[in-house]
Amino acid sequence: MSVKSYRQALNEALHQEMARDPHVIVIGEDIAGGAGASGQQDAWGGAFGVTKGLLGAFGPARVRDTPISESAFVGAAVGAAATGLRPVAEIMFVDFLGVCFDQIFNQAAKFRYMFGGKAVTPFVLRATFGAGTRSASQHSQALYPIFTHIPGLKVVIPSSPYDAKGLLTQAIRDNDPVIFLENKLLYDTVGEVPDGPYVIPFGEANILREGSDVTIIAFGRMVHIAMDAANALAKEGIDCTVIDPRTTSPLDEDTILESAEETGRVVIVDEANPRCGMAADVSSIIAEKAFGALKAPIMKVTAPHTPVPYAPNLEAAYLPDATRVAAAARAAFTYGK
Amino acid sequence: MADTIQPITMPKWGMTMTEGRLASWLVQEGQQISQGQEFVEVETEKITNVVESLVSGNIRKIIVPEGATAPVGALLAVVAEPTVPDSEIEQFINSYADRAGKSDDETEGQAAPRVVAAGPHSLNILSIGDGDGQPAILVHGFGGDIGTWLFTQDALAQNRKVHIVDLPAHGGSAPSLEKGSVEELAAALLMAMDALSVEKAHLVGHSMGGAVALSLAQSAPGRVASLALIAPAGIGPEISSEYIEGFLNADRRKPMKDVLARLFASSEAMSAGMVENVLRFKRLDGVPEALGAIAANIAEQGKQKIDLKPALEGAGVPALVIWGEQDAVIPSSQATGLPAGVQVEIISNAGHMPMMEASSTVNRLLSSHLASADAK
Structure with missing residues (x-):
């Protein structure tokens, strides 16, 4: 056990799974190279350094650099998965997946169903997401609700280094297509991560904090904001539960509903745009299945229904923060009292 | 004053x-x-x-x-x-x-556990305390780790060296077992004593750790100064298969919480962190298999497959047995009919984890047991 960054945790999972199973390959733009590779390649290892060192350890046949051709290499990875490999494709920004929707939605997500369970598609698609890096509208979106909408895809949003390694390991060993989304601002966060391989099952929420007053459900980086808000609220005497569902598909409804029934006051924090987002989805599940337990309206803290702005002040205003989360939790807590 | x-x-x-x-x-x-x-x-x-x-x-x-x-x-x-x-x-x-x-x-400046090479095993061991007393070694039970002794270790380390050991395939120790038998675990513990240059020690064992201590006392009698066994396995027929099977099968928080609740007389005292720590351990590659092998060696359909009562009878060292009256894993009735000379203490408001649920009482019992064994 040692302290590792979110980036190191992902890199370690890739190294260990590639060593464990020769069918695991990685494919994407600029992913080759890294420490130990010769010449110019040494500079790469992925746009965010997550695949560093894989080329040296596993060679060019299993670490495939591609041209700027997302539709081609995502399609190639889906095909490779259907025919026996376990590809991990890397897309620099989730925003670019628009050009490969058919490969993902209509092919990878459908094979198991349309071939009567006889086909498996052990395909992992890693991509970064999220605002806060001054990367403007086309490199900052939080598009996980779009993938969550499609039956046949599993969608993973790790919020900590421990979760990142265990969930990526599970994603690679899983026989279904997995969309694995990494918030750019989390890469340098650190935490305790076991050195050996381990898996975290999908559909198992993490309860980071238990309190009896308000339930805060948050996704990805928003989990940290929720914890900041909960710690501030604790000083005011408002005791919050903070739940990180870890995966949006499958979704751990039981944990969410159980806590909602206990507190009766719910805040959902989602970096995605509000229409048809995770906050809307989880809110509808709670309203439908735990209505009788609610003591206050379900509060949603999300981005507004706009593209991500480039201007720093506007981008800051766009993103949910701990102040907004705390205000929503306070409103839920005092409602009806 | x-x-x-x-x-x-x-x-x-x-x-x-x-x-x-x-x-x-x-x-x-x-x-x-x-x-x-x-x-x-x-x-x-x-x-x-x-x-x-x-x-x-x-x-x-x-x-x-x-x-x-x-x-x-x-x-x-x-x-x-x-x-x-x-x-x-x-x-x-x-x-x-x-x-x-x-x-x-x-x-x-407090001591941190380190990994000690002991034969084929890499064992995570925390060593604390110092003094004239003979060293003590604390051995957790099935699925446990050094955290079992959180409330015990400091009390025992007042006047002696205390080594708190993660058994193979537990806590921070690698799953290095071949068969997963109690004898193999005891052999690993003996190798740990050698590696730590501990010639003779008081063994404090909980549940399966008690069986491991007894097995070591049987195979290397000269190395054991005394035995303190808390709800030990190996001295009676019954053991809860619900607990063992449940522990092996639970891979999510909710079922694991239900299983771990069986350990305590009052399960409300259990915190969410305890459940999460156990799950983190069980998620490691190789651990579920190793635990399954160990369980298969210890019990089958609610009956223990190990009998170490002769080891207790023949130990020839001071022995203390502590049991929680409400133990739902190994019944406290097994504390009756033990060999003469074995000190037996039943704690009324505790289940299978008296060193956590009644830490002050257990610490007092252990401290005086170690002190009187030192004097002999």
């Missing part, structure tokens, strides 16, 4: 504890307390622990309210005789913050 002001501070159990949540006060301001009286409950990463007072006097002022979290060493309350004026109490509280800062330096 009469006019001294005594601080009551947030205790520290184990290395990783930096703060604790004050679950409840069992006394009120103005109330008289005596040394040894249970007076406050503190929530930790394992369970909510009832704390006994180290001092006697009047609770003059409670500083940290119920439900609040305070760092280790923080002033929780002040005890003094009623004759001490309020102004002096206030002055004491105000000046305490400066003094409290100093204790942080001590905790930073």
Whole structure:
């Protein structure tokens, strides 16, 4: 056990799974190279350094650099998965997946169903997401609700280094297509991560904090904001539960509903745009299945229904923060009292 | 003594504890307390622990309210005789913050567990304490780890070296077992003693760790100074298959919480952190298989497959057996009919984990057992 960054945790999972199973390959733009590779390649290892060192350890046949051709290499990875490999494709920004929707939605997500369970598609698609890096509208979106909408895809949003390694390991060993989304601002966060391989099952929420007053459900980086808000609220005497569902598909409804029934006051924090987002989805599940337990309206803290702005002040205003989360939790807590 | 002001501070159990949540006060301001009286409950990463007072006097002022979290060493309350004026109490509280800062330096230098090579095994071992007493080795049970002894270790380390061991395939020790038998675990423990240059030690074992201690006493009698067995496996027929099977099968929080609740007489005391720690351990590659192999060696359909009663009869060293009366994993009725000379203590308000649920009582029993065994 040692302290590792979110980036190191992902890199370690890739190294260990590639060593464990020769069918695991990685494919994407600029992913080759890294420490130990010769010449110019040494500079790469992925746009965010997550695949560093894989080329040296596993060679060019299993670490495939591609041209700027997302539709081609995502399609190639889906095909490779259907025919026996376990590809991990890397897309620099989730925003670019628009050009490969058919490969993902209509092919990878459908094979198991349309071939009567006889086909498996052990395909992992890693991509970064999220605002806060001054990367403007086309490199900052939080598009996980779009993938969550499609039956046949599993969608993973790790919020900590421990979760990142265990969930990526599970994603690679899983026989279904997995969309694995990494918030750019989390890469340098650190935490305790076991050195050996381990898996975290999908559909198992993490309860980071238990309190009896308000339930805060948050996704990805928003989990940290929720914890900041909960710690501030604790000083005011408002005791919050903070739940990180870890995966949006499958979704751990039981944990969410159980806590909602206990507190009766719910805040959902989602970096995605509000229409048809995770906050809307989880809110509808709670309203439908735990209505009788609610003591206050379900509060949603999300981005507004706009593209991500480039201007720093506007981008800051766009993103949910701990102040907004705390205000929503306070409103839920005092409602009806 | 009469006019001294005594601080009551947030205790520290184990290395990783930096703060604790004050679950409840069992006394009120103005109330008289005596040394040894249970007076406050503190929530930790394992369970909510009832704390006994180290001092006697009047609770003059409670500083940290119920439900609040305070760092280790923080002033929780002040005890003094009623004759001490309020102004002096206030002055004491105000000046305490400066003094409290100093204790942080001590905790930073605290020992951390390290991995010790012991034959084919790499064992995670925490060594603390020092003194004239013979060293003690603490051995956890099935699925446990060094955290089992969170509330025990410091009390035993007052006048001796205490080695707290993660058995193979547990905690921070690698799953290096071939068969997963109790004999193999005992052999690993003996190799750990060699690696630590411990010629002879008191063995303190919980549940399966008790069976491991007995097995070691049987195979290497000269190396054991005394035996302290807490709800040990190996000396009676029954064992809960619901617990063992449930533990092996649970890979999610909710089923694991239900399984672990069986360990305690009062499961509300269990914290979410305990469940999460066990799950993290069970998720590691190789661990579920190793645990399955160990379980298959210990029990089958509610019956134990190991019989170490002869080892207890033939040990020839001071032996103490502690059992929680409400133990739902291995029934406390097995504590009856043990060989003459074995000290048996039944603790009424505890289940399978008396060293957590009744830590003060168990610490007193263990300390006096070790002291009298040292004297022999």
